[in-house]
Amino acid sequence: MKAQVIALDAPSQSFWWNGGSALRTRIFDALSIVGPSGETFIVNALSEWAKEMADEPGFVSSKLHKEILRLISEEAAHQRAHDVYNKRLNGNTHAKRLEDHMEASMQEMVGLKLSTRLAFVAAFEQLAALHSAEILRPGSVWLSEGNSHQAHLWRWHSREEIAHHKVSIDVLKCYKVGHTKRIAAFVMATIYLHLDLLYFTASFCRADVRAKRINGWQLIFETLTFTVRAIPSMLRMGWGCLNYLVGREQKFG
Numbered sequence: 001m002k003a004q005v006i007a008l009d010a011p012s013q014s015f016w017w018n019g020g021s022a023l024r025t026r027i028f029d030a031l032s033i034v035g036p037s038g039e040t041f042i043v044n045a046l047s048e049w050a051k052e053m054a055d056e057p058g059f060v061s062s063k064l065h066k067e068i069l070r071l072i073s074e075e076a077a078h079q080r081a082h083d084v085y086n087k088r089l090n091g092n093t094h095a096k097r098l099e100d101h102m103e104a105s106m107q108e109m110v111g112l113k114l115s116t117r118l119a120f121v122a123a124f125e126q127l128a129a130l131h132s133a134e135i136l137r138p139g140s141v142w143l144s145e146g147n148s149h150q151a152h153l154w155r156w157h158s159r160e161e162i163a164h165h166k167v168s169i170d171v172l173k174c175y176k177v178g179h180t181k182r183i184a185a186f187v188m189a190t191i192y193l194h195l196d197l198l199y200f201t202a203s204f205c206r207a208d209v210r211a212k213r214i215n216g217w218q219l220i221f222e223t224l225t226f227t228v229r230a231i232p233s234m235l236r237m238g239w240g241c242l243n244y245l246v247g248r249e250q251k252f253g
C-alpha cells in the first residue's frame, strides 16, 4: 500500500522513489547510511591483509589477489555513489547524524585483531550477498521495478555484491580463521547490522510522520502488510544464514 501524503507541499511520487512506498524507500535509505562506513571497514581490512601477504611467493600474481583488488575498487565505487546519495538525503533528513552514529560504531571495531576483522568482513559480505539476491529477485518485495536513479544504483550495487562473499570466504580459508571465530563474528554482525537498520529506518519514518510527509496510521498499515509479504524472503535469508553457520558453500544469482 502506498503511503498517503497529507501535507500541502506533499512529496511527489519520486520522493518515495521505491514504488511510491515510504517504508521501502526508508529501508533503502537506512541501508545507504550503513554502506559507506561498512565498506571502509571492509576495504581497510582486506588492504591490510593483502599488504601482509605481498611477500608470500606467488600471492601478488594469484587469482585471489586480483579478486581482492577488484572487490576493493568496486567497494570504493559504491562508497562514492552512496556518499552522493547520502548528501542528497541529508537535504531533507537527519542522515548526517545517523551516518556519524554508524561511523562511530564501526570505529570501535578498528582496533580488533586482523583475523577478527576478516571474520567480520566475511560476515558483512555474506549478509550483503543475501540481501542482494533478494533485491535482484524478479518481483522483489524489497525493491520496486521502477526507473529512479536510486533503484538503478541499488541494482548495480547488488549485482556487484553477489560475487564478494566468495572472495571473503577464500581470504578466511587462506588466513586459516577458525570456524568458531567465523560463527561468532557472523552472529554479532547479523544482530548489530539489523538493529542499526531497524533503528535508522524507524528514525527516518518518525521524522517523516513529524514533518507530515506521511500519515502515521498509513505507515503502520504499510509496515504490517510489508512484513507479511516479506516473510518468504526473510525465511530464504534465514536459511542462507544457517548455511553460513554450518559452513555450507552457497551460490547466489
Ligand SMILES: [Fe+2]
Pocket (backbone or CB within 6 Å): 039, 074, 075, 078, 157, 161
Ligand atoms: Fe558495496
Ligand SMILES: [Fe+2]
Pocket (backbone or CB within 6 Å): 075, 125, 128, 161, 164
Ligand atoms: Fe561487498
